[in-house]
Amino acid sequence: ELAITNNKDFELAGAMLVELKTYAKRVEEYWSEPKKSAHKAWKDICAKEKAFLEPLGKAEKLIKQKMGQYQREQEAKERAIREELERRQREEAERLMKEAEEKEAAGDMLGADLALAQAELMEQSAPVAAIQQPNAAGVSSRKVWKARVTDESQVPVEVAGIVIRPVDLSALNNLAKATKGKAKIAGVEFYEDYIMSARGR
Numbered sequence: 217e218l219a220i221t222n223n224k225d226f227e228l229a230g231a232m233l234v235e236l237k238t239y240a241k242r243v244e245e246y247w248s249e250p251k252k253s254a255h256k257a258w259k260d261i262c263a264k265e266k267a268f269l270e271p272l273g274k275a276e277k278l279i280k281q282k283m284g285q286y287q288r289e290q291e292a293k294e295r296a297i298r299e300e301l302e303r304r305q306r307e308e309a310e311r312l313m314k315e316a317e318e319k320e321a322a323g324d325m326l327g328a329d330l331a332l333a334q335a336e337l338m339e340q341s342a343p344v345a346a347i348q349q350p351n352a353a354g355v356s357s358r359k360v361w362k363a364r365v366t367d368e369s370q371v372p373v374e375v376a377g378i379v380i381r382p383v384d385l386s387a388l389n390n391l392a393k394a395t396k397g398k399a400k401i402a403g404v405e406f407y408e409d410y411i412m413s414a415r416g417r
Contacts, residue, residue: 284410287350287357294347309338357410361397363388370403 220226312335320328365371365383373381376399380387391399397406 367403
């Protein structure tokens with residue numbers, strides 16, 4: 217409803233504006249102390265919360281590291297067992313091939329065919345490493361590729377259009393994920409790691 221049509225209206229509007237600003241200043245002054253007290257209380261609460269959460273966070277990190285380490289150890293065992301089974305399988309297939317040759321040379325064609333069929337079957341079947349995968353209720357894990365700088369002096373300035381100097385571990389980790397560790401960069405080693413996550417009840 218405010219209408220300014222002359223100097224007096226303008227003067228009156230200015231006086232109203234001064235009153236509004238004065239009232240706003242008093243409102244701010246009135247709430248200044250409660251705001252300070254509330255902010256201090258919030259900071260105190262946050263500090264107390266942090267005191268509780270910090271040791272829990274450290275424990276979580278340590279447990280995840282140990283669980284990931286165990287998973288890597290189990291994976292290495294499974295790989296070693298599988299490689300040993302594959303080696304034995306190859307040896308058995310070679311023995312059967314040799315046996316087939318010997319039987320064929322001796323005129324035992326049926327025995328030679330049987331030994332040859334067994335050797336082929338042995339070569340075609342994939343060995344199974346029987347290690348039970350670890351499992352914990354409420355906990356999941358996934359594999360991620362990461363980068364580890366082994367010699368910073370050898371790391372190039374740029375790789376595939378990505379500037380990684382000064383050494384940018386985040387960019388290297390992204391490259392590790394994108395190439396699944398297949399990229400070759402001097403001074404950098406790519407490795408696969410586990411990321412553990414858990415949900416509360």
